[in-house]
Amino acid sequence: MSPARRAAAGLARWPRYYRSELRIAFGRPRNLLMLAALAGAPVFFGIVLKVNTPEPGAGGPSGAGEFIGQVAENGVFLSLLAIYALLTVLLPLAVAVVSGDSVAGEAGMGTLRTMLTVPAGRLRLVATKYATIVTFSLAACLIVAGMGLLMGVILFPVGRVTLLSGDTVPLADGLGRLALIVGYVAAGLASLGAIGLALSTFTQHPIAVMAATLVVVIISEILDAISQVGAIHPYLPTHFWFSFDALLRTPIAWPQILHGLASFAAYAVIFAGAALVRIRRADVTC
Amino acid sequence: MTVAARAAAGDAPPADEAAAGEHAISTEGLTKRFRGGQLAVDHIGLAVPRGSVYGFLGPNGSGKTTTIRMLLGLVHPTEGSLRLLGADLRDGLDPVLPKVGALVEGPAYYPFLSGWQNLARLDAADRSADPRTARSRIDHALDQVGLLAAADKRYRAYSLGMKQRLGIAAALLRPRELMVLDEPTNGLDPQGTREIRALIRHIAADGTTVFVSSHLLAEVEQICTHVGVMSQGRLAFQGTLALLRSRGEPRIGIRTAQPAAAAGVLARLGLADIDADGTRVTARLGGQAPEHVNAELVRSGVPVSGLETIRPSLEDLFVELTGEGFDVTG
Numbered sequence: 001m002s003p004a005r006r007a008a009a010g011l012a013r014w015p016r017y018y019r020s021e022l023r024i025a026f027g028r029p030r031n032l033l034m035l036a037a038l039a040g041a042p043v044f045f046g047i048v049l050k051v052n053t054p055e056p057g058a059g060g061p062s063g064a065g066e067f068i069g070q071v072a073e074n075g076v077f078l079s080l081l082a083i084y085a086l087l088t089v090l091l092p093l094a095v096a097v098v099s100g101d102s103v104a105g106e107a108g109m110g111t112l113r114t115m116l117t118v119p120a121g122r123l124r125l126v127a128t129k130y131a132t133i134v135t136f137s138l139a140a141c142l143i144v145a146g147m148g149l150l151m152g153v154i155l156f157p158v159g160r161v162t163l164l165s166g167d168t169v170p171l172a173d174g175l176g177r178l179a180l181i182v183g184y185v186a187a188g189l190a191s192l193g194a195i196g197l198a199l200s201t202f203t204q205h206p207i208a209v210m211a212a213t214l215v216v217v218i219i220s221e222i223l224d225a226i227s228q229v230g231a232i233h234p235y236l237p238t239h240f241w242f243s244f245d246a247l248l249r250t251p252i253a254w255p256q257i258l259h260g261l262a263s264f265a266a267y268a269v270i271f272a273g274a275a276l277v278r279i280r281r282a283d284v285t286c
Numbered sequence: 287m288t289v290a291a292r293a294a295a296g297d298a299p300p301a302d303e304a305a306a307g308e309h310a311i312s313t314e315g316l317t318k319r320f321r322g323g324q325l326a327v328d329h330i331g332l333a334v335p336r337g338s339v340y341g342f343l344g345p346n347g348s349g350k351t352t353t354i355r356m357l358l359g360l361v362h363p364t365e366g367s368l369r370l371l372g373a374d375l376r377d378g379l380d381p382v383l384p385k386v387g388a389l390v391e392g393p394a395y396y397p398f399l400s401g402w403q404n405l406a407r408l409d410a411a412d413r414s415a416d417p418r419t420a421r422s423r424i425d426h427a428l429d430q431v432g433l434l435a436a437a438d439k440r441y442r443a444y445s446l447g448m449k450q451r452l453g454i455a456a457a458l459l460r461p462r463e464l465m466v467l468d469e470p471t472n473g474l475d476p477q478g479t480r481e482i483r484a485l486i487r488h489i490a491a492d493g494t495t496v497f498v499s500s501h502l503l504a505e506v507e508q509i510c511t512h513v514g515v516m517s518q519g520r521l522a523f524q525g526t527l528a529l530l531r532s533r534g535e536p537r538i539g540i541r542t543a544q545p546a547a548a549a550g551v552l553a554r555l556g557l558a559d560i561d562a563d564g565t566r567v568t569a570r571l572g573g574q575a576p577e578h579v580n581a582e583l584v585r586s587g588v589p590v591s592g593l594e595t596i597r598p599s600l601e602d603l604f605v606e607l608t609g610e611g612f613d614v615t616g
Contacts, residue, residue, distance in 0.1 A: 003381075006380075006381060006413070006414070009413050009414060010413040013413045013415075013417065014413070016410045016417055017410050017411050017413070019410070020406070020407045020410035020411065023407075024396065024399075024407070027398070027399075028398060029398060109394055109395075109396070110391070110392070110393075110394025111394045111395060111396065113355075113360055113390050113391070113394065114390070114393075114395070115408070115411055116358075116359070116360055117359075117360065117383060117386070117388040117390065118384075118408050118411045118412045119359070119379075119380045119383040119384070119412070120411035120412070121380055124413075125411075281362070283320075283361040283362055284355065284360040284361065285320075285352075285360075285361060
């Protein structure tokens with residue numbers, strides 16, 4: 001087969017390979033448990049806020065507080081609260097775990113050598129793994145937002161959405177903004193997934209990758225909170241993660257959103273690129 | 287063909303194609319030095335004829351697995367050239383790997399998937415496999431190794447022997463021109479070992495080249511036409527099994543009540559390396575015919591109660607080649 005025909009066949013049959021990778025990521029009992037925990041968090045938040053209803057505006061002026069105070073008035077905010085609360089550790093953890101599995105996990109189990117002799121193709125394998133990580137990131141965000149919305153609808157009144165800027169928009173508009181937020185947060189997590197993927201190509205211990213990826217998140221968040229190092233803030237991988245509040249203002253602060261997406265894209269390109277370079281050169285000895 | 291000659295051939299590779307025609311695997315000066323300096327494989331020149339069953343022998347740690355990893359493109363050689371089914375490593379092996387069934391260093395699969403699902407996953411990753419025939423090919427592969435009844439059982443619940451069979455089933459997912467099997471009978475009971483041997487014979491009978499590594503001599507002796515013997519990263523011997531056998535010098539063994547007299551006769555006949563032990567005397571035959579030695583003994587009045595020609599066992603030859611007993615480390 002000529003290289004061109006092989007490339008065409010590889011592309012045509014890629015969806016089958018991608019689906020089989022998704023079945024692993026979403027079929028692994030441990031990952032299902034993790035997704036269940038992510039789904040359970042909004043339920044927990046909803047029940048707590050229902051039992052112990054805060055005064056409007058009681059949560060404080062910024063961060064999660066902005067949302068907590070509004071949940072009782074509009075259930076849609078439970079979804080935002082859940083995303084906000086889980087984005088600090090739990091959502092990154094889910095992505096870190098899947099990144100650890102991606103290459104390091106396969107190497108540790110020995111399945112990497114089997115896949116490469118099939119041959120899956122080294123670059124094709126890593127690209128498919130990244131597509132799976134991105135899909136998993138999006139799914140995790142959708143689950144959190146979806147369960148938040150569901151519980152919000154069940155437990156609280158739902159109606160026109162009062163934005164952070166004080167304006168009120170129709171419910172449909174509010175839900176549209178929620179969908180954009182889910183996409184934005186998933187993009188941020190996907191950029192973290194690229195870092196995890198790159199780390200994953202250097203070891204056969206998925207736990208090490210998971211821990212290192214989380215350390216990246218935590219150090220980045222700590223540095224981001226220290227104003228003395230403000231000069232490096234825009235370059236931190238997590239700096240723009242919480243900028244999604246720009247989508248809750250009128251008019252939407254698009255420059256802020258685009259700046260965030262550019263940062264995510266830069267991280268994704270650099271680290272996914274590093275993973276591809278590394279896998280090409282690596283000796284697979286396990 | 288030397289590296290220099292290949293370079294000289296440039297863009298016109300007819301000689302290369304001819305070489306590819308006769309050899310499923312050929313390497314020249316293939317070397318792997320790992321980071322850290324360990325020389326795992328040291329300038330080996332493998333020549334595996336098409337259609338052969340090639341036994342790749344050597345003690346554990348002699349470089350067999352590293353060599354196999356290089357043959358399959360998992361480990362990058364430090365030096366040397368490699369051709370697999372006519373494809374040059376420098377151009378990438380992925381185009382020919384679908385024609386190669388491989389089992390490297392034991393089977394490795396997802397514990398929470400069934401045997402069937404694990405094979406389906408491998409097939410899905412193969413861009414040259416036809417998805418429409420996947421179902422029947424997987425069933426057939428499992429059937430060939432006797433795992434069809436356990437197809438839906440989780441891999442976690444498989445016995446060691448079943449895991450090994452699944453690894454071989456993966457190599458059988460598609461018709462192959464070459465099978466590379468690393469220690470295929472590892473962990474199998476005698477019955478399982480026999481079955482795998484029969485399977486390898488069956489595969490070879492269809493014209494598939496089989497490259498099988500083992501540290502078990504008996505295994506190789508029973509199924510192989512060719513052997514390569516690795517010792518400390520080097521290829522200590524390569525050739526047909528018959529050639530290897532012929533390397534051993536035959537000895538004569540005499541059972542007699544008068545060993546001293548017998549030894550005297552053997553010495554007079556010019557036999558070397560005479561060894562008398564109780565009522566048994568042995569010596570290297572050299573070019574002598576055993577019946578001639580017998581006649582001389584009888585003529586000299588030595589009572590011969592037994593006489594035999596002893597060919598060194600393959601095991602002895604291997605110990606000689608590798609400098610250590612088989613299976614000492616594993």
